Amino acid sequence: MADATRVELEIVTPKGRALMAAVDEVTAPSVNGEFGVLPGHLPVLAALRTGIVTYRVGQDQKRCAIGAGFAEAGPLRMVILTDEYVEREGVDPVVVRKELSEVQASLAKLAAEASPGSQAKEEAKTLVGRENWLAAQLELYGDPPPATMRPLEEWGPPEPMADDDVPAEPPRS
Known part of the structure; x- marks a missing residue:
């Protein structure tokens, strides 16, 4: 403790x-x-992206890599919930580079097909997530x-719903 x-x-x-x-x-x-979180930190809940956690x-x-997830921090404790976790000793760079090139080839193939369907978008989102983890x-x-630059629409937030374009109420006379 x-x-x-x-x-x-x-x-x-x-x-x-x-x-x-x-x-x-x-x-x-x-x-x-x-x-960053130090002892005495005010309570916070944060959504995490894939990346490196550093702790001293x-x-x-020391450092470790995590996948996307959530963190809850307070004065004496920080809990990170994530689907992926690895320490440096668990990384085989040859295997990871091979898988990364396969994922990037799949993304390029998906982009070349240019199918705007929701299934293609979901597949691209999954591949980009895997690419980030690798x-x-x-x-x-x-x-x-x-570094790889990907347009926001490939994996970002969905388009606003049509209800957002509700016309303003006409002025009263």
């Missing part, structure tokens, strides 16, 4: 608890940017892939 000068960091995946450590500081990748115990800094693993390993 963490004392008042430490934060108890817990990372949980569907397979169970991946990490439990009393740390001095945690930095996590939220969808709005990186954020004394002078020892890129995070390579970044953790210290061998990041070249």
